[in-house]
Amino acid sequence: METYVDRKKLFVPGLAKLYESLAPLSYTLIRFSLGVFLIPHGYAKLFQDDAVAASRNFVNFGWSNPLAWAYFIGALEFIGGIMLAVGLLTRIVAAAFVIEMSVISFGVLWPVWGWNRRGMEYALLMGIIALAILFRGGGRYSVDRYIGREF
Numbered sequence: 252m253e254t255y256v257d258r259k260k261l262f263v264p265g266l267a268k269l270y271e272s273l274a275p276l277s278y279t280l281i282r283f284s285l286g287v288f289l290i291p292h293g294y295a296k297l298f299q300d301d302a303v304a305a306s307r308n309f310v311n312f313g314w315s316n317p318l319a320w321a322y323f324i325g326a327l328e329f330i331g332g333i334m335l336a337v338g339l340l341t342r343i344v345a346a347a348f349v350i351e352m353s354v355i356s357f358g359v360l361w362p363v364w365g366w367n368r369r370g371m372e373y374a375l376l377m378g379i380i381a382l383a384i385l386f387r388g389g390g391r392y393s394v395d396r397y398i399g400r401e402f
């Protein structure tokens with residue numbers, strides 16, 4: 252996929268070659284960043300004490316085995332974050348993050364949400380980015396592309 256930058260439209264035309272050379276990395280940077288941002292959240296749930304706090308949300312939903320759900324989400328964020336960062340089973344992992352971020356945004360944060368309270372905009376943004384990744388797949392620099400198969 253060739254990237255063309257029209258030098259005439261740039262304020263600094265000399266940057267055209269830099270933009271053309273780095274543009275293919277932009278999608279990978281977005282996919283990698285979302286995965287890397289989620290890894291510490293999963294780590295904290297799996298290996299520190301955050302699973303107990305996260306399980307309260309599942310108690311509020313009335314779901315049975317709330318601690319098991321919290322550990323499941325921890326595994327998704329930790330292992331799925333790594334998979335998303337490297338682009339392995341990208342669409343499946345992205346779909347799981349779309350579901351998770353939708354639940355966080357609209358099931359946990361929405362009832363008392365405001366732009367200046369509780370941070371729903373972050374979960375919502377991560378969900379929208381995950382949705383875009385679901386549509387696009389692993390991209391040029393991904394394990395999915397390397398193995399030649401995507402879901």
